[in-house]
Amino acid sequence: MTIENTIAEHIQNAVSELYQSGIGIDSIVIQETRKEFEGQITVVTFPFTKFSKKTPEQTGAEIGEYLKLHIREVTAFNVIKGFLNLSISDTYWIDQLLNTILDQGFGRFPGNGKKVMVEYSSPNTNKPLHLGHVRNNLLGYSVAEILSANGYEVIKVNLVNDRGIHICKSMLAWALFGNGETPESSGLKGDHLVGKYYVIFDQEYKKQIADLVQKGQTEENAKKNAPVIMQAQEMLLKWEAADPEVIALWSMMNSWVYAGFEQTYTQLGVDFAKYYYESDTYLLGKDIIEEGLAKGVFFKKEDGSVWIDLTEDGLDQKLVLRADGTSVYITQDLGTAQLKYDDFKVDQSIYVVGNEQDYHFKVLFLILQKLGKSWAKGLYHLSYGMVDLPSGKMKSREGTVVDADELMDDMIQTAKERTEELGKVDEFSEHEKDELYNMIGLGALKFFLLKVEPKKRLLFDPNESIDFQGHTGPFIQYTHARIRSVLAKADYKAKISLDHSLELTVLERELIVNLSKYPVVISAAAKEYSPAHIANYVFELAKLFNKFYHEESILKAEDSSVKNFRLDLAAATAATINKGMALLGIRVPSRM
């Protein structure tokens, strides 16, 4: 039972006793008191005035009096412009800190018996991961962690797009121009090597188009008739026919890519319980088509193609199976959705996919609902905005991308330079240093990407390096290191406070109030699938602690009970920072 709940209940009683009226719990607005006023919890009195028939000030005073009388923790109140500010006793806040916040499991909810699947990353195997994928991976990983903290059993999966014409493009270019180059022979990471041939394909393709246009073909025809594209298409047909040579090439190049991805994932700190491969799933979904035809959800046109009419739902007619009986994107997604459900019987399934596919998922989910799939209501598209460069959209085939591996290396290198300038960890071993640079560099990157609401598009300027000061990951990591340093000096091991009757300073109280909000933030982040809430909360907390740290001494506190209490407060702050950052996939150092 939180203090807010207690207050809300008593307000209901107050309204019924004082004004002989019933008030719904929903119309009671309780919020944090703004800093400039006395108190910690504020009740908005306007909704009560229609029962009291008095001014907001009078009403607030009456209810304030009632609350003060009936709730032990409410020690004082004031009413300003219709806002009833309540002061809660220091004993309450100290008890909160010592009995709740310092608890190991604080902010971790007990299991709710629900299973949720989070699909994220979903790379193509024809090129390395870029900044856009990084946002996807971090979001997916973080949302999975957040749901887990909220009591869900979480299954992280990756649907790898390992077939199709784009894969054949890199394969063909390698076959034509590769001269047998391998990751070993070139020293290139496998995914980068394959990506290189994807770019080469595109260059060659453009050359051939230009050539044909010069020979008098229209641009449109040239695009269809360029030899390389025809060869790539032929290769795709052979792949589908399981031509041994093509399959061998495909397997070899894919294995290079997977080795490369594995490194990137490890470096990023993300993982998956299961991989799905499109080469296994691309034929799925045809029985769903049959099912839909039987149920009359789909209809067949004369040419044999199968459609669904969604015009009544404000959408269009949508093709679900080609006339020649082959699958389209949505066909296999229908099949894969069924497969994923059959595999795990999850209550919810989240797709972390960019907002360019909003329409696709709207259609997909709607179709599954129309087919009467009971699990369709648990499907959710976590749509996030694209990462753009100042020059516009990133394009792999034109090579205008911010490569994930390079970016991470850059960040770590910058962390190293910055740390060396400060010269605080000179006596660290080489290994410890590397660990630290890694933590800081990636912390900066991850925080940068996660602090923004997923929905919003993100602008990334490669020329303007990501900050290490202010509203950043390293700022928070630094705060944590600072606290750990103090705790180490005091040889702090576990909760030591004994005195629950201290008088708190303004900043101490503010810190505890802030810490006690953590579980609310965690559940809000889950509800909205938004790590940004946590990022901004932890930043707020770190900022507040730094202010406290600067103004009030911990180790040199006026007496030992205050010192012990402040050590507990600092420890609770460090622990909460650590937990919050862990949900973002960011590690925090104990020294930096």
Next chain:
RNA sequence: GCGCCCAUAGCUCAGCUGGAUAGAGCAACGGUUUUCUAAACCGUAGGUCUUAGGUUCGAAUCCUAAUGGGCGUACCA
């Protein structure tokens, strides 16, 4: 054409289901270190919350429209 999303300080972003005088960080300027880590802290300056209507005791927040930007509307994935 139609549909979806976005618009807050010079820049990057917060602002919970409507609630008090719209907040941070960066950049700029000024200050703080014989005292627990200055990747910090304090201060100055910076806003018609894109615009116009509407709902309300109360709107950055909800509704309508306009403007600007992004995306989609493929027998690509």
